[in-house]
Amino acid sequence: MRTIDLRGRELSPADMLAAVPRAAQARAEALETAARIVDDVRDRGERALREQAERFDRVSGHEIRVPAEHIAEALASVDPGVRAALEEAIRRVRLASAAQVPEPRRTEIGPGAVITQRWQPVARAGVYIPGGKAPLSSSVVMNVVPAQVAGVAVVALASPPQEAFGGRVHPTILAAAGLLGIDEVYAIGGAGAIGALAYGVDEIGLDPVDVVSGPGNNYVASAKRAVAGVVGTDSEAGATEILIVADSSADPRLIAADLISQAEHDEQASAVLVTDSPELAAQVASEISGRAAKTRHAERVAVSLAGEQSAIVLVDDRAMATAFSNAYAPEHLELHIDGAEDAASAFTSAGAVFVGDQTPVSLGDYMAGSNHVLPTGGQARYAPGLGAYTFLRPQQVISYDHAALAQVRSGVVSLAAAEILPAHGEAVEARFADPSAG
Incomplete structure (x- = not known):
């Protein structure tokens, strides 16, 4: 060193x-390769996924959508010490993640003028869990728990098929998914998994998700960049x-x-x-x-x-x-x-x-x-680690009554005129016109 x-x-x-x-060079090369893999999954769906599994994971003929019995078998056979550790980790991460969910906040701008700030969970989250050099069952906890705490209705999990386990997802990863009640699991690895979660794959019943999260190598991180704008992503955890x-x-x-x-x-x-x-x-x-x-x-x-x-x-x-x-x-x-x-x-x-x-x-x-899915590559200057907030969208709800609108009527009309957008002002004036005047 x-x-x-x-x-x-x-x-x-x-x-x-x-x-x-x-x-940097490794990341630059990974971005080009990952983008091709993601595009291939978008265009060819299951066929691309199977070709990628054979090429990268040395697996073929496996069940991409993991059957419920595989999850049940993994949960039944997991080492008791590992199960106890996972259960305790789940408890601790739930406690820490709960602190990341803001309460709705109501602000009265003036009489009859109210803005409520609320945080809405996405409908579907996609979680990627590496399984190559290290089968990261702990990452199942770190990704799924914050999504559940945020209120996400459905979490889909993807992890590479393992040659050593006959094309199944690593059993400890499946056991962790089972402990968390996750039943939508896919045996898909690497950049292809990110593409599948982002675009969906009809043939295997995978609907697109709204947010993709999870750690991975440079190819996984680069795949997230390739799907940015299609779905939300956490930081690029390389x-x-x-x-x-x-x-x-x-x-x-x-x-x-x-x-x-x-x-x-x-x-x-x-x-x-x-x-x-x-x-x-x-x-x-x-x-x-x-x-x-x-x-x-x-x-x-x-x-x-x-x-x-x-x-x-x-x-x-x-x-x-x-x-x-x-x-x-x-x-x-x-x-x-x-x-x-x-x-x-x-x-x-x-x-x-x-x-x-x-x-x-x-x-x-x-x-x-705490959460172990964290920004790498200097992104910590501007990006947070994974948390419940990753799966929440801040949303403002605005409510004005007639008197409150009257208070700002002239201001809206003046600014609309200054910006040469007169219909904006007319939309406000319409609320003060006499309907019987025609």
Whole structure:
């Protein structure tokens, strides 16, 4: 894992981003490929999906619409410990998601003039759950629960067919769906799943959804961009990222463990440590070199940590560390610094902030109650993670009586005339005309 020394330099946000670049070329190539896959599903439906399953998942002849008995079998056979963990995760995420649903708010502009702000759920949500390098049953919880809390009537779930399970969706993913009462499940993977959810596939009974959510690789993230405008999407959750800000008080063992924990997701995963302590930097590098080779996915971890997207970054002080983090806008931010609780408010751009050395990203991945579907690629500067609000549409309901309209009558007419849209003003004046005058 390389070390980048930024000390003693005046750097702009752009300079900081250039120091640890993300894999932009991989995303650019994925966008072109994903768009072709999505278009193929839109144009050829089930035939395209079956060809893609054979090409990408090495599966053929499988049932794309998952039968109810497959879900029931998976739920009956899931490990009791896994089931208990999923049930507890569901409970915690429900509690945290409920706080994201605003109450309707009534504002009286004047006597007889009222605007009510309300939040309406979409009718159908489509959830994508990866099943390749890691069968993310926890992502079923993270996507479905917020949709249910928001009031979405129907959730359709798609996940890749698994060669190891005879073309079925991974059983733990099916079990999680069963626990949540989801019975509309499709064995479809990757960018093709996003296209199928967005456009619908008549042959398998899949109606288009209104919002598509869920994590995935660069192809899944790029497919969301390809269907933007057709459906709503959550942020483009590509390869995972962790950035740790640490000072000399931090424990290098925990930092190394946390960097490795995210690097095991994917060869393109980003793992970044930002510190003003050269001693800590050296200790973390040593810990990584000892730990990384011993983990189950050592080869994958090695590629991630050796990539240009991963680094140990030396900075002058906490202010510079904060500026670097806010410029980078990581998916996951951990704070291993003195006074982390008080300092957290200064870190404004991150998908989720994990405060203190007893709050690892792994906790958020599974049992914290927070959502682990978060913006990557710097989108945390402007985009939120997944929540109940992803499936809600703010809507204003306006109600004026005759007297309230009279109060603004002249204002409407004046502005309509100024904009050379006289019929706008005439529509208001019509409400004050004498109907008997003809």
